Amino acid sequence: MATIGILGAGTWGSALAKLLYTNGHAVSLWSAIPAELQILETEHRHPKLPGVKMPDGIRYTASMEEACRGASLVVFATPSVYIRSVAAAAKPYPEPDAVLISVAKGIEPETFLTMTEVIAEAIGCSEDRLVALSGPTHAEEVSIGLPTAIVSAGTNPQAAELVQRTFSNDYLRTYTNADVRGVELCGALKNIIALAAGISDGIGYGDNAKAAIITRGMVEIARLGAALGCDRATFYGLAGVGDLIVTATSRHSRNNRAGYLLGAGYTAEQAVREVGMVVEGLNALPAAIGLSKRCGVEMPITAAVDEVVRGVVDPRTAVNRLMNRTYKTEV
Numbered sequence: 001m002a003t004i005g006i007l008g009a010g011t012w013g014s015a016l017a018k019l020l021y022t023n024g025h026a027v028s029l030w031s032a033i034p035a036e037l038q039i040l041e042t043e044h045r046h047p048k049l050p051g052v053k054m055p056d057g058i059r060y061t062a063s064m065e066e067a068c069r070g071a072s073l074v075v076f077a078t079p080s081v082y083i084r085s086v087a088a089a090a091k092p093y094p095e096p097d098a099v100l101i102s103v104a105k106g107i108e109p110e111t112f113l114t115m116t117e118v119i120a121e122a123i124g125c126s127e128d129r130l131v132a133l134s135g136p137t138h139a140e141e142v143s144i145g146l147p148t149a150i151v152s153a154g155t156n157p158q159a160a161e162l163v164q165r166t167f168s169n170d171y172l173r174t175y176t177n178a179d180v181r182g183v184e185l186c187g188a189l190k191n192i193i194a195l196a197a198g199i200s201d202g203i204g205y206g207d208n209a210k211a212a213i214i215t216r217g218m219v220e221i222a223r224l225g226a227a228l229g230c231d232r233a234t235f236y237g238l239a240g241v242g243d244l245i246v247t248a249t250s251r252h253s254r255n256n257r258a259g260y261l262l263g264a265g266y267t268a269e270q271a272v273r274e275v276g277m278v279v280e281g282l283n284a285l286p287a288a289i290g291l292s293k294r295c296g297v298e299m300p301i302t303a304a305v306d307e308v309v310r311g312v313v314d315p316r317t318a319v320n321r322l323m324n325r326t327y328k329t330e331v
């Protein structure tokens with residue numbers, strides 16, 4: 001049995017708390033939001049996970065120290081925009097040998113760092129303590145025990161395998177991968193392609209356009225990954241294609257839904273308000289555009305989403321332009 005601290009009690013942090021407690025571990029769940037903690041503690045449910053009963057034995061806390069002290073694993077589960085501040089605030093508390101896990105999907109806009117890189121910098125620890133856990137994993141499904149597969153990515157195989165053993169059960173299959181940066185780029189960038197697929201749906205285009213966007217979107221994010229030294233195979237695995245399929249097609253996907261609203265004429269602010277939860281694809285756009293420029297990698301779908309989000313091109317024109325570009329071979 002492991003002792004585990006989870007920092008962030010949104011839908012994913014809460015679903016993972018339930019999973020890990022059910023796996024037999026001692027779990028503390030920290031939140032920055034007192035009202036969220038109160039509902040979890042008194043009603044044993046998360047407001048955004050309707051019908052899911054949280055187990056009685058999870059400890060809910062507003063103290064980062066309490067969540068981290070004595071834990072062999074600390075999970076960073078807030079939206080990406082809060083990861084640096086949460087890691088900086090948590091810095092004094094994790095045990096020196098604790099494995100630090102990021103489940104957030106994002107790239108920091110100013111630094112282009114992935115979330116494990118942000119945690120390493122904020123905490124001041126080496127990469128062999130860090131693991132990125134990512135894949136096609138809706139909280140809504142994991143929290144009710146539906147079959148799911150995920151990737152535990154770490155440069156230190158022992159850390160990645162510890163996470164694999166701790167999270168796996170008869171409905172969660174965990175694979176390991178040493179390509180941490182590739183896994184994290186997949187998790188952040190596929191959300192932008194899901195926005196594009198949603199935009200196409202919102203305009204009223206059909207499955208053909210969506211399939212083209214998903215497939216060509218995968219090509220462009222793999223191209224960027226390769227330019228950054230990642231393994232192309234990662235992009236065609238669970239963390240890449242797998243997560244893109246789920247995000248671009250599922251009714252649970254906020255990015256897909258936000259894209260749909262953009263396509264239907266909402267502004268980005270209106271779409272985020274309507275979705276009511278984090279839309280990581282919008283947060284990842286500045287870094288994706290910055291990285292594509294820095295690496296000289298063409299990313300036309302990402303660029304089209306960026307133009308729609310900034311309101312400089314209307315959604316129909318943006319998607320039509322993608323279909324009417326110069327002739328290319330499919331590489």
Ligand SMILES: NC(=O)c1ccc[n+]([C@@H]2O[C@H](COP(=O)([O-])OP(=O)(O)OC[C@H]3O[C@@H](n4cnc5c(N)ncnc54)[C@H](O)[C@@H]3O)[C@@H](O)[C@H]2O)c1
Binds near residue numbers: 008033080276
């Ligand atoms: N929900 C999923 O199915 C899922 C699955 C895999 C990965 N993820 C990733 O996990 C991360 C969290 O996603 P989520 O779905 O739980 O988001 P969410 O929108 O449910 O989480 C919002 C939570 O952020 C926390 N928060 C709000 N303000 C904060 C602050 N100032 N400081 C610290 N924390 C604050 C609160 O706990 C709040 O509940 C994202 O990066 C997401 O991409 C989510």
